Amino acid sequence: MQFLHCQGLKPLNQDLTPLEEALCHSSTGKARNHEKLEFLGDAVLRLACAEFLDRHNPQLAVGERSHLRGQLVSDRWLAELAELLELKALIQQGPCALGDIAAQATIGAECCEALIGAIYQCWGGSNGGLDVVREWLAPHWQRSCLALEADPNLNNxxxxxxxxxxxxxxxxxxxxxxxxxxxxxxxxxxxxxxxxxxxxxxxxxxxxxxxxxxxxxxxxxxxxxxxxx
Missing domain, CATH: 3.30.160.20 (Double Stranded RNA Binding Domain)
Structure with missing residues (x-):
């Protein structure tokens, strides 16, 4: 799984349980599932994206940054990333969720966001975890920024x-x-x-x-x- 390597960096925390939890959807009924890590991942994703834009798009006004960040942290973007990473095969789901084809994009987005929270934890948390998340997501954000430059109204x-x-x-x-x-x-x-x-x-x-x-x-x-x- 390519996201475990995060461009060659080894986890500071050898307990990789958070990664397993992130890929266990709440529809399974298990007590330890993706929900808490999704909540953490939401905050980490927004902050990492804000830092990415500050580094790579410093010329943008605050309003423009806010609009672009909205695109780069959206549920649609997360669902597309989950599909790119082929997470569906790794996500544990309950029978009802697994049979709901229309819900798969949402489930992928939720677990992908949880995965971001898990990576933040396993790669040091407040001691460097944010840097790893930003480094991992930067190529995906750069690709999306190029697509948005070609079509500013993309998906909107x-x-x-x-x-x-x-x-x-x-x-x-x-x-x-x-x-x-x-x-x-x-x-x-x-x-x-x-x-x-x-x-x-x-x-x-x-x-x-x-x-x-x-x-x-x-x-x-x-x-x-x-x-x-």
Whole structure:
């Protein structure tokens, strides 16, 4: 497991129980599970990200840093990291949770955040643990920052479209969505269209209604891109 090495650094705490707890979801019913470490990981993640931005993006104003940090510590970002690290195969889950395909992204995000808390503990806690977490996550944050530079509205296309439509047209986007496949987790389960001034501006597919709406908003933003300059 690549995260155990943290770029060659050995744990100061030889008791790696926190790592096991982080990857034991509360749905198992076990007393020692991910929840407490998730609470710790949330605080560690935010502070480590703030330090990362201070080092790598010192030119950003406070408001810009806050917005960027929100992207880099979001549940979506954690779920993507969990998928990249292939944590699903390592997470202990109860039967109901394991059978809930729609919940897997949330479970991955929760345990990934708990894992951050566990790494903080095992690599020294207040005596260096934060540095290790930041060093471990830095390459992932750098990759995400590059993606956000290419598309500042990444994963937030609905909000961007709403801001533009209110300012330019004086109205909110109108989304019309339908379920096309009842199978949970199907990437094309929902189909959504977005209208402005009763005119179709974009459409998209997604495993959830909000995902399909985001894709429709993304398509709409691409259509109005010349007007955004």
């Amino acid at each position: 296309w609905k909000s961007a479209l709403q801001e533009w439509s209110q300012a330019a047209l004086g109205e909110l986007p109108d989304y019309q969505s339908e379920e096309r496949n009842p199978s949970h987790g199907n990437p094309e389960r929902f189909f959504s269209r977005v209208f402005l001034k009763q005119k179709l501006y974009g459409q998209g597919l997604g495993p959830a209604r909000r995902d399909a709406e985001q894709q429709a908003a993304k398509a709409a933003l691409a259509k109005i891109k010349p007007q955004l300059r």
